[in-house]
Amino acid sequence: MFRWTPGRLFWKLVVALWISMILSIAVAATYFYLTGQAPPPPRDGIERIGVLPLAPLVSAGIAILITGLALAWYLSRPLQHLRWALRRMAEGRLDTRVRPLMGRRSDEIVDLAHDFDRMAVQLQQLTESRRILLHDISHELRSPLTRIQAAIGLLRQDPSQSDAMISRIGRESERLDALIEELLTLHRMEAGEAVRERVDIIELLHAIAEDADFEARASSRSVTIEAPGQFVANVNGDLIYRAFENVIRNAVKFSPEDAVVEIQCQVTDNGRMLKTTVRDRGPGVPEHMLEAIFQPFIRVEGSEPVHGAGLGLAIALRAIEMHGGHVRACRRAGGGLEVLLTLPLHLES
Structure with a gap:
């Protein structure tokens, strides 16, 4: 629930109003001091504004007007920058940035400019990736x-x-x-189309590893798994199956003959997190491509041509992220690749 609290811009407005009031009082006090006059006494307990001298009222009004104009300029200028930026974004100029136009300001409007620039960056990246x-x-x-x-x-x-x-x-x-x-x-x-059900992820991994090992032995490779216990979570079983299967099959595909693909699972964080590591002894991945391999249609530079569209790891990444998890790859000591899949526990409330 939204809870309002005074921010930096609120306090700046309060200070400006206090300055305006102090200026008005100072102008009136100075006038009475210089002219040697005193404010007229109240009549019947009520002061008559009409009998007050005109000069301090005019001076106070001018002080308030100047302060109000300064405030209007202070507030309207950044809003005009935001309006200009929104108009450019609507025209398709996704490289528009508004924060550099804000100068040294430090208030909620600048925070809004930061959020606008982050949105523009994400839209630009999304459009480019599309x-x-x-x-x-x-x-x-x-x-x-x-x-x-x-x-x-x-x-x-x-x-x-x-x-x-x-x-x-x-x-x-x-x-x-x-x-x-x-x-x-x-x-x-x-599109977020995911029907979830209670699935034992570790049991699922054993089934994937068994099938992958059976197929790998036809090419003199093997798959081993170390995954004790159970990890029952509310997930989309098909997507999670595809995610782990794509990573494991990818490791088998790039492993040399007589190599072993190792799968190791560990339940951490008091049973709320499953960490699965898939290790191979393949050619590995250059350091600068460790993140790129999870993008669609990306293949490792210099690797031998293999069948596939380059979507397996991209599907694995998106499937795990849909369930609040993470996937990352790193180079394995002695050659090869390690892929770590982290999946949090999700149960129906």
Whole structure:
């Protein structure tokens, strides 16, 4: 609930009004002192304003007028800056900043300018990320479509290659379907579509690790897990499953032969927090890309080409953040990558 308390601007107004009153009293007192006159006595207990000398009243009025004009200028100028900035934002000038125009002021209007600039920065970043995302989506969709068209063209030229071309068209169609499904998942997460249920996250992790280990052994890799106990939380099971599965499968994908992907879970903060670490012995990630790998369509520079649209880690990050958690990556000592997923406990009240 909002609770009003006097702020810096309130006290500045109070001080200005007191200064105006003091100036008025000072002008009147000076006039009576210089003229040697005394204020007329009250008549019937009520002072007659009409019998007061005109000069101190006019001087006091001028003092109040000057103070009022100064206050009006002091308050209206920053508001005009904010109005100008809002008009530019409405015109699409998202690089507009209003705080530098406020000078050395320090009051609630300056706080509002700070909030405006933060909003402008977030809108600018969001718009830029949307533009990049649309560009990347167009590129990712065009690549399999181009290969499908090429396969159709070759099939028309040489029908004897029908089996190979049909197989290629099928693979590219599956990639398109997987890409569209991941894009829809991202959209659902951004739209906040999440039906939650009570899920034991540690039991879920054991199931993911078992499936990943079964598939990894086909390529001479393995997955181990150390996750005792249980951690029952109110989450969207599908999204949490996708998040952990994407991180674990990504670790298996980039691990060399005979490597082991290690999963370790720890319940902390008196049972209110689950910390899961996924470690691999892959080529690792350059320091400057440790945050970028969680953005859509970002692939590690210099890595060998692998199948996928580059959305797995982006989905994992957004799914965990939707549940109030955090995901971060760091370089592993001796080579490889560590991904730490922190998930808080959420139960229905």
